[in-house]
Amino acid sequence: MEPTLLHQFPGLSKLPHVSLGAFPTPLERLDGLSTRWSTEVYVKREDVSGVPYGGNKVRKLEFLLGAARRIGATRLISIGGVGSNHLVATAIYGESLGIPTSAVWVRQPLTAKVKTNIRAFGATGVSGVLCSYPTVPLHVSLLVARSRLSGERPYFVPAGGSSPLATVGWVSAVFELRAQLAALGLADPERIYAPLGSGGTIAGLALGVAFAGMDSEVVGVRVVSRLLANDATVRRLARACAAILARRDPTLPPIPPVRRDQLRVVNGYLGRGYGHPTDAAIAAVREAREVDNLQLETTYTGKALAGMRDDLSQRPARRPVLFWNTFSSVDLSARLKSATLDSLPADVRALLDEPTVADWS
Numbered sequence: 336m337e338p339t340l341l342h343q344f345p346g347l348s349k350l351p352h353v354s355l356g357a358f359p360t361p362l363e364r365l366d367g368l369s370t371r372w373s374t375e376v377y378v379k380r381e382d383v384s385g386v387p388y389g390g391n392k393v394r395k396l397e398f399l400l401g402a403a404r405r406i407g408a409t410r411l412i413s414i415g416g417v418g419s420n421h422l423v424a425t426a427i428y429g430e431s432l433g434i435p436t437s438a439v440w441v442r443q444p445l446t447a448k449v450k451t452n453i454r455a456f457g458a459t460g461v462s463g464v465l466c467s468y469p470t471v472p473l474h475v476s477l478l479v480a481r482s483r484l485s486g487e488r489p490y491f492v493p494a495g496g497s498s499p500l501a502t503v504g505w506v507s508a509v510f511e512l513r514a515q516l517a518a519l520g521l522a523d524p525e526r527i528y529a530p531l532g533s534g535g536t537i538a539g540l541a542l543g544v545a546f547a548g549m550d551s552e553v554v555g556v557r558v559v560s561r562l563l564a565n566d567a568t569v570r571r572l573a574r575a576c577a578a579i580l581a582r583r584d585p586t587l588p589p590i591p592p593v594r595r596d597q598l599r600v601v602n603g604y605l606g607r608g609y610g611h612p613t614d615a616a617i618a619a620v621r622e623a624r625e626v627d628n629l630q631l632e633t634t635y636t637g638k639a640l641a642g643m644r645d646d647l648s649q650r651p652a653r654r655p656v657l658f659w660n661t662f663s664s665v666d667l668s669a670r671l672k673s674a675t676l677d678s679l680p681a682d683v684r685a686l687l688d689e690p691t692v693a694d695w696s
């Protein structure tokens with residue numbers, strides 16, 4: 336289906352795009368958390384954004400894979416942790432278009448969900464290399480060069496799928512939300528909470544709020560190092576995305592810059608580092624499951640929900656608030672049954688035999 340933004344501004348339909356997901360994603364009230372937190376809490380069910388795989392990467396991939404197809408790409412090359420949801424999404428949707436994926440992986444704490452994603456790489460035939468963080472650019476260059484030498488046309492998908500073009504998908508998500516709120520007769524949420532990783536989700540949401548003129552503050556709970564994601568990196572990405580939109584359709588109404596009161600980054604929930612479960616995240620995952628049957632995890636959504644809970648107790652909201660659930664809830668077990676793991680390098684396969692880091696979630 337055509338993204339709401341492209342439908343509303345047909346001049347933007349020149350942007351590269353391929354339909355992958357199931358949009359609009361449902362908007363629901365969370366009865367349990369609303370009662371517990373004495374605040375009207377809604378959830379945007381990005382967890383069911385696609386049939387083969389959900390989560391927040393699908394909107395980005397619609398544009399990234401649109402661009403890949405436009406150049407006739409025959410291989411996708413991307414990077415991420417060994418449990419990267421972004422890499423799983425890229426591999427699954429790339430496969431659906433007949434484009435295989437190669438990955439440059441870095442280690443991260445081996446929780447049960449991380450191990451599931453390693454098996455998912457095997458099931459989708461992802462090949463690649465495991466390396467240390469500082470050598471990632473070198474290994475990407477090597478994979479690109481090797482792919483070209485073997486006659487392929489590689490397309491590089493950036494970390495977390497965050498690029499100015501991919502961010503258009505998240506601007507569109509705000510227009511989608513606005514249409515749903517209008518249909519239900521609901522006011523703009525006072526705040527929209529989501530995890531802040533590579534930044535495309537929060538940048539697109541903030542730009543969308545500014546462009547659509549919504550009366551909402553976007554709150555990104557940072558789950559990666561401050562060097563990688565912060566207020567400045569998010570605003571830069573939002574500006575670059577706005578420039579793409581304005582360039583593609585000069586008849587577009589002017590896009591205002593994201594105001595101070597439209598974007599806030601919440602720090603203090605990362606813990607020991609990316610992917611390390613924190614007590615607060617574990618507690619939030621449990622609470623969400625117990626009271627609203629929300630299936631979260633501890634790397635992104637658990638940390639984000641913990642940040643949201645504390646933020647609401649420190650600054651009570653007067654209007655409803657929204658949690659954007661960015662983690663896929665699609666069951667991969669059928670896909671995993673056929674997993675041979677043959678495509679994976681031996682050191683990635685060996686990670687499955689290492690002890691699992693408990694997150695009790």
Ligand SMILES: Cc1ncc(COP(=O)(O)O)c(C=O)c1O
Binds near residue numbers: 420495663
């Ligand atoms: C479940 C989940 N939530 C949130 C994020 C972060 O989104 P972004 O990278 O756009 O900041 C990711 C990124 O990998 C993710 O997998």
